[in-house]
Amino acid sequence: MPRSPRNRPALTHPEPDEFDVLDILHALSDPTRMTIVQTLRAAPERACGTFAVDVAPSTLTHHFRVLREAGVIRQREDGNRRWTALRDEDLEARFPGLMDAIVTAYENGLA
């Protein structure tokens, strides 16, 4: 057998209809989470452990949940790993230009 998902509580992903701008803004207002998002813009999909953020694993899990429940990222089980990707299309369809403006502004402010 190729791969079977883990027997863990299913990952909850809101539908685009359920996205709330305020939740998204809140999710992105944290430096660690913004770093995660920025990293994901450069790579289509990453495993949890491959992010250059300086927090404990359990803290990282917490941040992923906040991003996931806001609709910013999608997570997929694959054996022992959990792959994370931006929900680019869903976000763009629901709130055109929003993510671009925010991430651009963030990178602009790093100077």
Added chain:
Amino acid sequence: MPRSPRNRPALTHPEPDEFDVLDILHALSDPTRMTIVQTLRAAPERACGTFAVDVAPSTLTHHFRVLREAGVIRQREDGNRRWTALRDEDLEARFPGLMDAIVTAYENGLA
């Protein structure tokens, strides 16, 4: 004499150079504050008491401070009143398109 400002701690307004995107996102991630911003988009300047938000006056003061310290609004003393306005130009100069994208997305999500 026309008008003299109150004898109160001066209003602190950050310079555009000091704006922090994460602070702005955090400031806008609250429904009351977003309502304030949205209201200010329609009117150039308003007195504090003229906002249709359902919170106590002291709470309103708190929200104004958060917005002000993030650089979103500017407040001006005038006799007994405090006038509030969006810092449109400063925000646009520092983070082009950011406020537009966010407020548009917010209004889009009210449907």
Added chain:
DNA sequence: CCTCTCATTCGACATTCATCGTACAAGAGT
């Protein structure tokens, strides 16, 4: 079977936050 890796859940902790009531300060208007 045993161990290692990956990421989670749980519980705890300190901090921040939104909210309010009360008291206060000062201008406006009578």
Added chain:
DNA sequence: ACTCTTGTACGATGAATGTCGAATGAGAGG
């Protein structure tokens, strides 16, 4: 003067948040 209006400051309070360590569960690979 006196009172009303405007908005703040302070202190308290309950909720949410970011952080971690320890324990857990499950796949991967020897």
